[in-house]
Amino acid sequence: xxxxxxxxxxxxxxxxxxxxxxxxxxxxxxxxxxxxxxxxxxxxxxxxxxxxxxxxxxxxxxxxxxxxxxxxxxxxxxxxxxxxxxxxxxxxxxxxxxxxxxxxxxxxxxxxxxxxxxxxxxxxxxxxxxxxxxxxxxxxxxxxxxxxxxxxxxxxxxxxxxxxxxxxxxxxxxxxxxxxxxxxxxxxxxxxxxxxxxxxxxxxxxxxxxxxxxxxxxxxxxxxxxxxxxxxxxxxxxxxxxxxxxxxxxxxxxxxxxxxxxxxxxxxxxxxxxxxxxxxxxxxxxxxxxxxxxxxxxxxxxxxxxxxxxxxxxxxxxxxxxxxxxxxxxxxxxxxxxxxxxxxxxxxxxxxxxxxxxxxxxxxxxxxxxxxxxxxxxxxxxxxxxxxxxxxxxxxxxxxxxxxxxxxxxxxxxxxxxxxxxxxxxxxxxxxxxxxxxxxxxxxxxxxxxxxxxxxxxxxxxxxxxxxxxxxxxxxxxxxxxxxxxxxxxxxxxxxxxxxxxxxxxxxxxxxxxxxxxxxxxxxxxxxxxxxxxxxxxxxxxxxxxxxxxxxxxxxxxxxxxxxxxxxxxxxxxxxxxxxxxxxxxxxxxxxxxxxxxxxxxxxxxxxxxxxxxxxxxxxxxxxxxxxxxxxxxxxxxxxxxxxxxxxxxxxxxxxxxxxxxxxxxxxxxxxxxxxxxxxxxxxxxxxxxxxxxxxxxxxxxxxxxxxxxxxxxxxxxxxxxxxxxxxxxxxxxxxxxxxxxxxxxxxxxxxxxxxxxxxxxxxxxxxxxxxxxxxxxxxxxxxxxxxxxxxxxxxxxxxxxxxxxxxxxxxxxx
Amino acid sequence: xxxxxxxxxxxxxxxxxxxxxxxxxxxxxxxxxxxxxxxxxxxxxxxxxxxxxxxxxxxxxxxxxxxxxxxxxxxxxxxxxxxxxxxxxxxxxxxxxxxxxxxxxxxxxxxxxxxxxxxxxxxxxxxxxxxxxxxxxxxxxxxxxxxxxxxx
Ligand code: SF4
Numbered sequence: 001x002x003x004x005x006x007x008x009x010x011x012x013x014x015x016x017x018x019x020x021x022x023x024x025x026x027x028x029x030x031x032x033x034x035x036x037x038x039x040x041x042x043x044x045x046x047x048x049x050x051x052x053x054x055x056x057x058x059x060x061x062x063x064x065x066x067x068x069x070x071x072x073x074x075x076x077x078x079x080x081x082x083x084x085x086x087x088x089x090x091x092x093x094x095x096x097x098x099x100x101x102x103x104x105x106x107x108x109x110x111x112x113x114x115x116x117x118x119x120x121x122x123x124x125x126x127x128x129x130x131x132x133x134x135x136x137x138x139x140x141x142x143x144x145x146x147x148x149x150x151x152x153x154x155x156x157x158x159x160x161x162x163x164x165x166x167x168x169x170x171x172x173x174x175x176x177x178x179x180x181x182x183x184x185x186x187x188x189x190x191x192x193x194x195x196x197x198x199x200x201x202x203x204x205x206x207x208x209x210x211x212x213x214x215x216x217x218x219x220x221x222x223x224x225x226x227x228x229x230x231x232x233x234x235x236x237x238x239x240x241x242x243x244x245x246x247x248x249x250x251x252x253x254x255x256x257x258x259x260x261x262x263x264x265x266x267x268x269x270x271x272x273x274x275x276x277x278x279x280x281x282x283x284x285x286x287x288x289x290x291x292x293x294x295x296x297x298x299x300x301x302x303x304x305x306x307x308x309x310x311x312x313x314x315x316x317x318x319x320x321x322x323x324x325x326x327x328x329x330x331x332x333x334x335x336x337x338x339x340x341x342x343x344x345x346x347x348x349x350x351x352x353x354x355x356x357x358x359x360x361x362x363x364x365x366x367x368x369x370x371x372x373x374x375x376x377x378x379x380x381x382x383x384x385x386x387x388x389x390x391x392x393x394x395x396x397x398x399x400x401x402x403x404x405x406x407x408x409x410x411x412x413x414x415x416x417x418x419x420x421x422x423x424x425x426x427x428x429x430x431x432x433x434x435x436x437x438x439x440x441x442x443x444x445x446x447x448x449x450x451x452x453x454x455x456x457x458x459x460x461x462x463x464x465x466x467x468x469x470x471x472x473x474x475x476x477x478x479x480x481x482x483x484x485x486x487x488x489x490x491x492x493x494x495x496x497x498x499x500x501x502x503x504x505x506x507x508x509x510x511x512x513x514x515x516x517x518x519x520x521x522x523x524x525x526x527x528x529x530x531x532x533x534x535x536x537x538x539x540x541x542x543x544x545x546x547x548x549x550x551x552x553x554x555x556x557x558x559x560x561x562x563x564x565x566x567x568x569x570x571x572x573x574x575x576x577x578x579x580x581x582x583x584x585x586x587x588x589x590x591x592x593x594x595x596x597x598x599x600x601x602x603x604x605x606x607x608x609x610x611x612x613x614x615x616x617x618x619x620x621x622x623x624x625x626x627x628x629x630x631x632x633x634x635x636x637x638x639x640x641x642x643x644x645x646x647x648x649x650x651x652x653x654x655x656x657x658x659x660x661x662x663x664x665x666x667x668x669x670x671x672x673x674x675x676x677x678x679x680x681x682x683x684x685x686x687x688x689x690x691x692x693x694x695x696x697x698x699x700x701x702x703x704x705x706x707x708x709x710x711x712x713x714x715x716x717x718x719x720x721x722x723x724x725x726x727x728x729x730x731x732x733x734x735x736x737x738x739x740x741x742x743x744x745x746x747x748x749x750x751x752x753x754x755x756x757x758x759x760x761x762x763x764x765x766x767x768x769x770x771x772x773x774x775x776x777x778x779x780x781x782x783x784x785x786x787x788x789x790x791x792x793x794x795x796x797x798x799x800x801x802x803x804x805x806x807x808x809x810x811x812x813x814x815x
Numbered sequence: 816x817x818x819x820x821x822x823x824x825x826x827x828x829x830x831x832x833x834x835x836x837x838x839x840x841x842x843x844x845x846x847x848x849x850x851x852x853x854x855x856x857x858x859x860x861x862x863x864x865x866x867x868x869x870x871x872x873x874x875x876x877x878x879x880x881x882x883x884x885x886x887x888x889x890x891x892x893x894x895x896x897x898x899x900x901x902x903x904x905x906x907x908x909x910x911x912x913x914x915x916x917x918x919x920x921x922x923x924x925x926x927x928x929x930x931x932x933x934x935x936x937x938x939x940x941x942x943x944x945x946x947x948x949x950x951x952x953x954x955x956x957x958x959x960x961x962x963x964x965x966x967x
Binding site: 131136418426611637750754 | 845849855897912947950952956957959961964965966
């Protein structure tokens, strides 16, 4: 038995390059159940992070009692993340929403579905039929719904209402991954496969604390590191995360300076001749410009900008340049930081100039943070058109119009789909009057929360929230719809490496809660959306029918699903594209170094990465990419907020291994709650000394936008940087402050700035200027921060270890 | 040689554009992307003006008196709201377009004067001005439908 709170990564199963990753089956059954008394095992995959780990749900007497990893699955080979081992228990929480709620005299009161939907539909019709109809609707979804739900919502929004105002919290999470992939390779879609870990000889982690965000992927990396001929490892992160501690080279750079570092590294690679001239010539465009721009970034200058030892930058370049099979992974440290898309494209550049794509071990993951983010991007319930189509390509839009049998101009394609931050801005200004939020919690997850609360509370804004619990956002809604969740509904979703899994319904949802798909279909029926011939716009009634419809939409596009069926998925994940010609799916993209940049095929005509200015179609065509990838070159620019005398420190935010998103589920699973019960503030010992702060002292962190309180953890975060985890909101805050009122001094996003990357429009969460003030002594109690992960105390600090005890014991067996 | 006058014209136009970017950005602080981008572009414009200054001085030595009505006024203050934003961006667009064509004109003159140094300045700056125009166009395209059709 393993205490997977004390050891989130479980026992090692070392292996060598090119070998198959050994199977290790993790499971956890609660309430004294054993595998012998499980009546049904229902296929599913993780929805509490983006790794895509496949598992089976254990059912006894129509109740979920636990989970077990799928030994044969290509992604996890049986392993399960601790969030998944324990998180399902939230399904049974007594505070699940069981009936719809509507606002009456300022309070939310229970009602029936007819009343709740009736209100939404009445308001919708009134808005649709008035002037500027389509423009009054905004949809803000998730990275946690299923493909079928996104596709249905995408059709409702884009062909039914005709609104461009649809986005998801994938914007906070993975928008930059999509933007960087489009910019470099022509369309979205990860080039690599998780099996690249098995083959690589170097792993570079760019702003990616994979040990805490995707634990199973980290287990795979660790197992390679403990086996023969382990891969070298580079970590870029201002914190001493488990990844940084493991790495051979750790660059703890100043937040906001990724672009300078990457320009410097590229310059080193080019100067030292560590690039593949032939690949560059045959398969890329823009090398000369790249050389010209990076020339400005000699190591000494980069060392200064990033505040790093020059020698470490050189060692990093040697590690990258000396590898033969380089694997890179990129996440929030880049995506949520200054110059997000530009910096992420520089990672693509490293792979392009070194020819490190399309073969085993030469992989690149522009990661997702959320489990179904990829699907939102594919299906068009966010700022993309379904099937990775290009909104500026008339042909692409016409294909959709034909598929849905609507007029071309119904589909909003006159300008790019509205991004999340702009949707909230339109709501603030009053032109968006109905905002429908599903499966996400912007009142905790968006930047500058005081502003977000103000917007959601505006009386003229009709807010619909569809979720499992009365979240901080739901409390501000006019109508709350109780949704079914994972295990209570059927659908599919796709991992970072394009592996599609099915998640089948295992049990009934509680009370009157309904699958998100049913809610959207009910709305469509009540709104009576019609196609050009007067027939119902949406003809499907259940998940499998949507999946079949989606397959048609994906046909011929990079994310072609046409040869996948529900039946096939029940025996294991399949990687798209999967067609009649490639019935087993596709492990790696760009094996022939032909990229999706053809003007008729590409998803975007590209942007100026510094301003976000769009290229005109003719400009793009004039480049004659002919299947070559783009090497983008951009100069470093300081971030919009830098430290000042008033706010001398830099704030960064991020995750802990024990929680997900805003803790809607993980905050209701005992083992996870005990492991990381409260928010905290990480300080470096040097800064703590100056401030007179010791371990466990209560401090106040202030930015120009607000303040939060937490107990200080003295640890290995970079000097000058303060870290606050972003999971914590107010529904279970100690002082009971409800979202609309009372104290708001807990959520990291009280502090963050409203600013975003010009291309991906992803908000900048990783750079805000703050000051720290001590409020009270610890009284001898250490900070509640876990001793596992990035918040681990310094060696020698006498702080009791984070453990789960008997309640967290979970078997792990080899096969 | 009249080159000095056009250099002066562009120098002034770049300075004015820089100031206008700053003003428009400040006036629309509530649109963070507009605010931040305008700040960046204002700095860029001032950089352009600085790079032009030595050439303007150099050529001024053999220039006749400045002709009448050389300079034009394209910007007279900011507005507020969604519609105001569009109009303000449009002003910036026209001002940037004036700079854009002036770069072309001066580029031609630099060829004529065999002035490699000036030509290098023109080549680097005109690209940045072109991107400014593109950004303004992109941002206006994005804002127009909501501001003109939906907002009350
Ligand atoms: S919580 Fe993590 S996964 Fe979810 S949106 Fe934020 S960054 Fe992405």
